Amino acid sequence: MPFALHLLALAVFAQGTSEFMLSGLGPDIAHDLGVSIPAAGALTSAFAIGMIVGAPLTAVLAVRWPRRPALFGFLLVFALVHVVGALTSSFPVLLGTRVVAALANAGFLAVALATAVSMVAPDAKGRATSILLGGTTLACVAGVPGGALLGQLLGWRAAFWAVALICVPAMIAVLRSVPAESGQGVRGDVRAEVRALRGPRLLTVLLLGALVNAATFCTFTYLAPVAMEVTGIDAARVPALLALFGLGSFAGVSAAGRLSDTYPTRVLVLGGAALLLGWVVFAFAAGNVAATLVLAFVQGALSFAVGSTLIAQALYAASGAPTLAGGLATAALNVGAALGPWAGGLAIGGGLGYRGVPGVSALLVALAFVVTCVARVVRRRAGGGAIDQAVLGG
Structure with missing residues (x-):
């Protein structure tokens, strides 16, 4: 794999840290800006909305841009708005910086995915994707706890400064290491890319990605209260539990990178079945400390293995529109990241309590299997024969 891919993953690490550290x-x-905690929570929602809306829009804009300048530009904007966020004393300004940061993040990811697959062999999209997503999983393992610790020691503004500083070597790396030829010919025809997006396979893969990611973030969002209220884990040990989930995520992405190009159907079917079973077991075994620790790692691994494979399949499904496909994949994952916590909150508020959260994750994965079966039946009736790799394979 080209070394430039790992440098792009450094930028993804910075962006993932920013997304989750709040x-x-x-x-x-x-406390510092004189707003309520729920109001401060809107900073996370603003970022998610910016990612959902911004991913396809910035991808459309970036279709006509050379990739190296586009990557640098998106990353520069991302760094600058974190500087503004670190300096401002106005909550509305800080809220605005989160929206702009999300737009820049969405654009960067769309172009980075297209750049990554252009730098590797046509049958290595899964491995290239896994390297980029490794930056996100490392953000869960090290970036988010590190940002929280930095905030505790030096104040929340220090975490914003840290994200901006991490972007600097990533920007230098983009200019020095992303091949200039990867930007040649990226000035594509938006209408041609849109035409390349047509077809049921891409839509199905995006829907599956949203559902699997919703299941992941449904439980991950409430993992701390589940651990404390149901499992009985002391609050001081919760960061270690979250780190276990992050380590599992990194392991899953790494494993998927080696398998998803060659055996995508096996990764998705077997991995998806194991993921479903794991959420069901978690719902019943959440009161056991050992089971919770093991399942945090295992479910993190399975969730990101299946999720990263679906992203790779989206890029295979729309090989003629890599930038727009990357933007749509980013949007789909963020739709899931917004849907999952909402569904988990409904379960908690509906009387199921925190133990019901993994059960909701199981239902979301089960729904993904239903979507797969429906898509298979529709394709057969349309004369497409067997599944024909239209949903689960490349």
């Missing part, structure tokens, strides 16, 4: 900084931001 979960540990919200109270300090609320």
Whole structure:
């Protein structure tokens, strides 16, 4: 794999840290800027909305741009808005920076995915994708706890400065290491890319990606209260549990990178079945400390193995529109990231309690299997024969 892919993953690490670190900084931001904690929580929602809306829009804009300048530009904007966020004393300004940061993040990911697959062999999209997503999983393992610790020691603004500083070597790396030829010919025809997106396979893969990611973030969002209220884990040990989930995520992405190009159907069917079973077991065994620790790692691994494979399949399904496909995949994952916590919250508020959250994750994965079966039946009736790799394979 080209070394430039790992440098792009460094930028993804910085962006992933920014996206998730607010979960540990919200109270300090609320106190410093004189707003309520729920209002500070809107910073996370603003970022998610910006990612959902911005991913396809920025991807459309980036179709006509050379990739190396586009990557640098998106990353520069991302760094600058974090500088503004670190300096401002206005909550509305900080809220605005989160939206702009999300737009820049979405655009960067769309172009980075297209760049990654252009730098490898046509049958290595899964491995290239896994390297990029490794930056996100490392953000869960090290970036988010590190940002929270930095916020505790030096204040929440220090975490924003840290994200901006991490972007600097990534920007230099983009200019020095992303091949200039990867930007040649990227000035594509938007209408041609849109035409390349037509077909049921891409839509099905995106829907599956949203559902699997919703299941992941449904439980991950509430993993701390599940651990404390149901499992009985002390609050001081919760960060270790979250790190286990992150380590599992990194292991899953790494494994998927080696398998998803050659055996995508096996990864998705067997991995999806194991993922479904794991959420069911978690719902019943959440009161057991050992089971919770093991399942945090296993479910993190399975969730990101299946999720990264689906992203790769989206790129295979729309090989003629890599930038727009990357944007749509980014949007689909963020739709799931917004849907999952909402569904988990409904379960908690509906009387199921925190133990019901893994059960909701199981239902979301089960729904993904239903979608797969329906897509298979529709394709057969349309004369497409067997599944024909239209949903689960490349």
